[in-house]
Amino acid sequence: MKNLIITLVLCFTAAQAWAEEATLEHIKVDTDLPAIARGVDDLMGNCHSCHNLKYVTYLDLEKLGIDRQKIDGWRGDQPINSPLTSLMSDEAAMQSFNLVPPDLSLMTKAREGGADYVYSYLLGYYSTPDGVVKNHIFPGTKMPDPLGMSTTTDHAQREQIRATAHDIVSFLYWAADPHEQERYRLGYYVIGYLLILTLLLYFVKKQIWSRLK
Amino acid sequence: MTNKIIHWIDQRFPLSSFVKHDLTEYPTPRNLSYWWNFGFLAGFVLVLQVATGVFLAMHYKADVSLSFDSIQHIMRDVNYGWLLRFMHATGASAFFLVIYIHMARTLYYGSYRAPRELMWWTGQGLLLMLMATAFMGYLLPWGQMSFWGATVITNLFKATPFYGEEVVSWLRGGFAVGDPTLTRFFSLHYLLPFLILGGVVVHLIALHTVKSSNPSGIDLAAKDNIPFHPYFTSKDFYGLGIFLIVYCLFVFFFPNSLMEPANNIPANPLQTPLDIVPEWYFLPFYAILRSVPDLVGGVVAMGLSVMVFSFMPYLDRSRIPGGAHYRPWYRMMFYLFMADMLVLGYVGHNPPGGNMLLIGRIATFFYFALFVLLPFLSKKEERWLIQKGLPPELKELMASDAKEKSEMHHRRNGDNK
Numbered sequence: 001m002k003n004l005i006i007t008l009v010l011c012f013t014a015a016q017a018w019a020e021e022a023t024l025e026h027i028k029v030d031t032d033l034p035a036i037a038r039g040v041d042d043l044m045g046n047c048h049s050c051h052n053l054k055y056v057t058y059l060d061l062e063k064l065g066i067d068r069q070k071i072d073g074w075r076g077d078q079p080i081n082s083p084l085t086s087l088m089s090d091e092a093a094m095q096s097f098n099l100v101p102p103d104l105s106l107m108t109k110a111r112e113g114g115a116d117y118v119y120s121y122l123l124g125y126y127s128t129p130d131g132v133v134k135n136h137i138f139p140g141t142k143m144p145d146p147l148g149m150s151t152t153t154d155h156a157q158r159e160q161i162r163a164t165a166h167d168i169v170s171f172l173y174w175a176a177d178p179h180e181q182e183r184y185r186l187g188y189y190v191i192g193y194l195l196i197l198t199l200l201l202y203f204v205k206k207q208i209w210s211r212l213k
Numbered sequence: 214m215t216n217k218i219i220h221w222i223d224q225r226f227p228l229s230s231f232v233k234h235d236l237t238e239y240p241t242p243r244n245l246s247y248w249w250n251f252g253f254l255a256g257f258v259l260v261l262q263v264a265t266g267v268f269l270a271m272h273y274k275a276d277v278s279l280s281f282d283s284i285q286h287i288m289r290d291v292n293y294g295w296l297l298r299f300m301h302a303t304g305a306s307a308f309f310l311v312i313y314i315h316m317a318r319t320l321y322y323g324s325y326r327a328p329r330e331l332m333w334w335t336g337q338g339l340l341l342m343l344m345a346t347a348f349m350g351y352l353l354p355w356g357q358m359s360f361w362g363a364t365v366i367t368n369l370f371k372a373t374p375f376y377g378e379e380v381v382s383w384l385r386g387g388f389a390v391g392d393p394t395l396t397r398f399f400s401l402h403y404l405l406p407f408l409i410l411g412g413v414v415v416h417l418i419a420l421h422t423v424k425s426s427n428p429s430g431i432d433l434a435a436k437d438n439i440p441f442h443p444y445f446t447s448k449d450f451y452g453l454g455i456f457l458i459v460y461c462l463f464v465f466f467f468p469n470s471l472m473e474p475a476n477n478i479p480a481n482p483l484q485t486p487l488d489i490v491p492e493w494y495f496l497p498f499y500a501i502l503r504s505v506p507d508l509v510g511g512v513v514a515m516g517l518s519v520m521v522f523s524f525m526p527y528l529d530r531s532r533i534p535g536g537a538h539y540r541p542w543y544r545m546m547f548y549l550f551m552a553d554m555l556v557l558g559y560v561g562h563n564p565p566g567g568n569m570l571l572i573g574r575i576a577t578f579f580y581f582a583l584f585v586l587l588p589f590l591s592k593k594e595e596r597w598l599i600q601k602g603l604p605p606e607l608k609e610l611m612a613s614d615a616k617e618k619s620e621m622h623h624r625r626n627g628d629n630k
Binding site: 055060102105106109110111112114176177178179183184186187190191194195197198201202204205208209212 | 243282285288289295296299439443444447448450451453454455457458461462464465466468469472474475477478
């Protein structure tokens, strides 16, 4: 019994160490609409059956500029301002996976490594020689390989999966912080304004202090 | 017309004399460097935090089942809610940065020495209130780090003699951090800034009684003082411009760099995060807490590490003016202290164990050793400096200071008779 516990502990710590050693692949997230639109399409097909995005509504997608017909197809008879909740109930998820799949609205902000983490995780699936599917980035994951990275050997197909993962992460990145681009645009004006203001304040200060002998 | 109104007010309220005494004619040493800007900046950030906080509170919901969602509501749906929230969150870091520089300036130039002890102590009180406010505010988003940070810190009150468990439950409003904790933290997080505002008024009244210290370390003759307005208003506003550029770079371009990823996961009492890290401004003190193996010892060490600054007016026994400027030993100690703070911050950021624990213990020992050695070293340094012969400009400063003081003494005695 004692030996078994020690072995288990060792396995666990070894897995931990491995998780930390696995390096994340860097992703340059796309912020343009076509990539985000492809991403949400892929997400609805590959992730949304289990995962919620409860802070994103179909209305948000429409405002962003996603094709209305597609949105209508996804939402069915739900009102346009309903959130992107999955079809799977929490109870059903508990039965299949023994946990509720995490909400994806904030996923690229909720993990150390951000978008790089999610991208590397999606592509991190592989098959062991005994045919068991595992993940480099999150060894303890209960999610089945959603994009089929572990079973695909063909180079072109693998590249296709990478592109899909790239689009999905781009969409998730938008979903986690929908105002980011607006924030940058406003930021340039604010910093520009402050630079000019500060320069003027510098001259005011210099002028006033020059009165002192 | 304006004159008439002001005259009318002046007969009922000392408006003009207040503006004259505390602004347009308030005498300020002309040799103040830009390190003296940070008190004004701290006041500015306080107003900024109150202003953004009031508007955030209009959209925030203090309820364990709603608060995480309400933050997302602010971030996504409220018009410029993301701006308010990022300004407020970044503002907390900015507040500590500005206050720490303000304190470092006081330590470097020895501004805590007589007659400014009360300024230093009211400042210490303000720092404690700021820390409490920041700590309670961090619980409000109800993320993983919010919850576990509050759990760890309230747990420290177990160190209370005899009634440890009771005090912890009393603080939390239950056996664990939960809805009662969240609502009371929200209430106090809204209250404390106004107590801080009151404390700032006391701090400023004390300042305007003893006047600003200055890099020379002695009170300057009247001719070396200039009116606060327009000289220091213009200087402070220029400094404010620089500050705002740095602040806005963070608000608009790197707001998430100051946020822990785990806090974007809703609080889950059943799942402890891999390691619980406080915000950067608490890291050195957190490292000291963890360096002591015993809970009570750790809490005492952490409390002492914050409160030890209060003793500075007594620990520093040197009469050499000018703070670290004319005091090579003290200057060395100051820089060692700053370096030690950085080491402690680094240790606090990393999970404990192995080398980290050892480095943390050495740095903690060093932290307190500097304060313990200060009374002896400062006295010895003073003797050594006098024996060696003070630089002529310093002698001149001290002589003019002594002359000024004896004249003031005569004048005051004359008034009494």
